[in-house]
Amino acid sequence: MSDNQIVDSSFSAIINAPIEKIDLPTWCFSLPEKDYQGCSPAHIAAGFTTAPDGRRMSINVETIGGSLMVQHYVETRGDKDHLILDSESDVFTPTGRTSIHVTWELSVKAIDKERCEFTNRVQSFATAEMLAFLDRQGIPFDIFRMQRQPMSIAHNKGETPLFAASIERAALEND
Incomplete structure (x- = not known):
């Protein structure tokens, strides 16, 4: 773990669809808001747009540990x-x-011809702004990290099987 890393959390779930039918970017950048909300009680809103350089961007709003x-x-x-x-x-x-x-990393690998393993990895890092924010409040970064990790890990653990189910539905829609 780097000095400013807060969390590195990874969970996996099974997708009952062939890997050829999975398209993670298409799923992510066309995910209906209602489906996003259904993947965690902490999910509030989702949408997509483009970054200033033209790359695709997913906008997600959620609460983790009481912070929006x-x-x-x-x-x-x-x-x-x-x-x-x-x-x-x-x-x-x-x-x-x-x-x-x-950093949000999603991946799938084939288990057999009909199933895949989905992995949902989330890493978070304190920015210079966050470190100054904590310092102004007298909160040591190690204490903040220790308190933040369980909430972030629990969030990822809960959303992973629901994301997998949503990806599965999207993969099988065209059958």
Whole structure:
């Protein structure tokens, strides 16, 4: 774990669809808001747009550990079986607004001809803004990280099987 890494969390679930039918970027950038909300009680809203440089962007709004987060996920890898998104996310806490860097990585690998293993990995890192924000409040980063990890890990663990089910539905829609 790097000095400013807060969480590195990864969970997997089975998708009952052939890998040839999976297209993670298409799923991500066309996910209806209602489906996003159905993947976690903490999910509030989702949409998609483009970054200033033209790359695709997924906008997600959720609460984790009592803090509202607005994530601006820009596609940095967009293979059908491997999607990586990076976000400089806004975090609204009871003591003010700051930012956090989040890398969201989704991947699938074939288990057999009819099933895949989906992996949902989330890494978060304190930005310089966040470190200054914590310092102004007298909160040691190690304490913040220790308190944040269980909430972020629980969130990822809960949403992973529901994301897998949503990806499965999308993959099988064209049958």
